[in-house]
Amino acid sequence: MNMTIPYSRFQENFKWTCDRVCQEREPILVERESDENIVLMSEQEYASLVETAYLTQSPANARRLVDAMRRPRSEQMEFSDIDELKNAVGL
Numbered sequence: 518m519n520m521t522i523p524y525s526r527f528q529e530n531f532k533w534t535c536d537r538v539c540q541e542r543e544p545i546l547v548e549r550e551s552d553e554n555i556v557l558m559s560e561q562e563y564a565s566l567v568e569t570a571y572l573t574q575s576p577a578n579a580r581r582l583v584d585a586m587r588r589p590r591s592e593q594m595e596f597s598d599i600d601e602l603k604n605a606v607g608l
Contacts, residue, residue: 521546527557581606 520543527534527547534557538545544558558566573579596602 519543521548523547524549 520537522530522534522545524547527545534545537543538557539559539561542559542562544556544562547555547557549555572582594605596605
C-alpha cells in the first residue's frame with residue numbers, strides 16, 4: 518500500500534481520493550484517530566482480490582497456479598478447448 522492519508526483529508530478530498538484509487542489501481546489506507554483504519558480500493562481490484570483468494574483456497578490449486586507462473590513462456594501449453602485444459606491439469 519503506497520498511500521496513507523488521514524481521515525480528515527479523505528473527507529475533504531473524497532472525489533479526488535476515489536478517482537485516484539481507480540486510476541492508479543492502488544488502494545489507499547485511511548487512518549482514523551479513534552477507530553480502526555480502513556482501506557479504500559476500486560471495485561475491480563476488490564473483485565480481483567476475492568478471485569485470487571478463491572483460487573488459492575485449495576493448496577493443490579495454489580501449487581498449480583504457482584507452478585504455471587514459474588514455467589518459462591516457451592514451455593507453456595496451448596489448448597484447443599476447455600476439456601483439453603481440464604485433462605492437462607487433472608480436473
